[in-house]
Amino acid sequence: MWRATLLGTGLFILLGTQAGAVIAYISNEKSNTISVIDVDKLALVKTIKVGQRPRGIELTKDGKFILVAVGDDDTIQMIDTNTHEIVATLPSGPDPELFTQDPTGKILYVANENDNTVTIIDMEKRVPLGEVQVGVEPEGMGISPDGKILVNTSETTNMAHFIDTETRQIVANVLVDSRPRFAEFKRDGSELWVSSEVGGTVSVIDPVKHQVTKKITFDIAGLRKEAIQAVGISITRDGKTGFVALGPANRVAVINGATHEVQKYLLVGQRVWHMAFTPDEKLLLTTNGVSNDVSIIDVASLKVVKTIQVGELPWGVAISRQ
């Protein structure tokens, strides 16, 4: 995710310190742990025990905490990146799965799958600020680079809801293909990409006109349409290349950011969920839910260079320079 990526570079510049190790945190949905990978060494260095069913994972903007949604415990846990201790829990509302922070890092927006709501949390005071009613089974969460528009996708309603972060009102609803799971803006705010798991497509949406301008489809020789299920999306900072995780197709599609054509399919582990870049965008890590591993993609050569075993059913990934 570029959010994590940005954070890494931002910190580096701000503090002007020597670059520390690049660390990846992987949430393991089944083993209730976070696997800590030293990306420079490409090795698993630690496993952190967390709450039940960890999925959505990000680092706070100051890099001090890992945020992980533990859905079966109905909360988001904050983990100190230095000590790896759980230091606080956030009032996320029931069954949190994915969440996003505003660009200042002061506000957290959480999708509550079981409640048809998005919960807004004050990160400093760790109290809920309010809720927005959205469609059935909210899941994907994206925020525009200027922080003004929050996008939530609802899995059974099949929409991307555009929410004005100031008024907390829905300003537009865009119908996409079945079971939308993830939403990602390009860094310049020109496009919003929404993946549809059951539909097996990515809708490219004009965030101003609120219209689908292009639908990216995937065609892999020898694979049935049912096996191609678009989930995680990562787009490079320059907007030139997008990566789409295709779930049980066991592949990541590489998309030309300008033409939206599929350039290549990279074979990774089984049931690939989510992805994150290293701060320098040289590597992309994918979580492979069924094969219990992480694939490392070299972004320049578009090759899978290594696989690292993690916990059971790895789901989310966040990366930063420590």
Place this chain on the structure above:
Amino acid sequence: MRVLSAGIILLAWTSASADAAEIRVGYLRHWEPKLALSLIQIPAANDGLAGAQLAINDNNTTGKFLNQEFSLEDRRLAEADDAAAAGIALAERDSSLVIADLPADALLKAADAGAPRGLLFFNVGAIDDRLREEDCRANVIHTAPTRSMLADGLAQYLVWKQWRRWLLIVGSHAEDRLYADALRRAAKRFGARIVQEKVFEDTGGARRTDSGVVQIQRQLPVFTQVGAAYDVLVAADENEVFAAYLPYRTWDARPVAGSAGLVPTSWDPSHDQWGAVQLQDRFVKMFSRRMSARDMQAWSAVRMIGESTSRTGSADPKVMLEFLKGPEFALAAFKGQRLTLRDWNLQLRQPILLTDGRMIVSVSPQEGFLHQVSELDTLGFDRPESKCKLK
């Protein structure tokens, strides 16, 4: 409120029009209290209907963003009631979309009477293959799986498990014989062998008595003492006469499948994969009971109506049928892949869950059962063998 019926196309839904378009859905059912050998498997009075009601709510959550409002009208028929007349009565109240939980013959009557009026039916109850084969209708969509789909889903797993030698025990009712036909066909297709068959006669009598299981425990081992060596006992008992008594009481220590033991189904309260927990939780919250297969079949039908209406902006049954048959339609139904419609007989393609009553043991199609179009078409009658001619 503007009533949206046949022929009216919805206008742009982004406009802040005060009038929501209303989509009325009828629910025709033939419901009578049913007994089951197991107390916990007696169907609820709103079995099926509850699934439709939940889907109406789900559709309305979407509908509030699109200015569409869905409503459901429940028509419960007694045995003597005329299904055809009830369908026509719904049409007269602007419900041209009908969820039908009716026996096969009543469904055909209602469908034929409704055809000239443009009624579109969704069969959520009848599993008879003939409704998708020789007796198929161009205005009946099926969300209920067929006996052959259920039997194939079970057979693929038993063969994968290398339990290839089957002892088949068949009840004495007509439905049991149809299920046995489907099981024999499945055995032949996937390489299992029925080593011996027995019929369990329904001689009447109460399903439950205060004397309990004393006699059953003596009778069942003797009944299942057969000469042939077998791997698994497969039972066809759709009327709750004997199958539930089989597990743990067979002469040989063998697993039971079919109507008891490992049961193929479209849904089970224990199914929790692929986000199903969210649907299960919504259902329990609303109805204070667990979601059954019939509930799921009705939920799927009403969600298909919602999908079509939100995508096409129309509730015209003709537009809906074309959309649902087309390549753009995909139903997300918590089964790990998109569900689509077989355009040659209007059957919803779907994975078959295998449940032991507490857990989902497996989901078919099994790995390695391949198909040139969709692996879901390894379940049930496929296009080349279909006897259906849609008019």
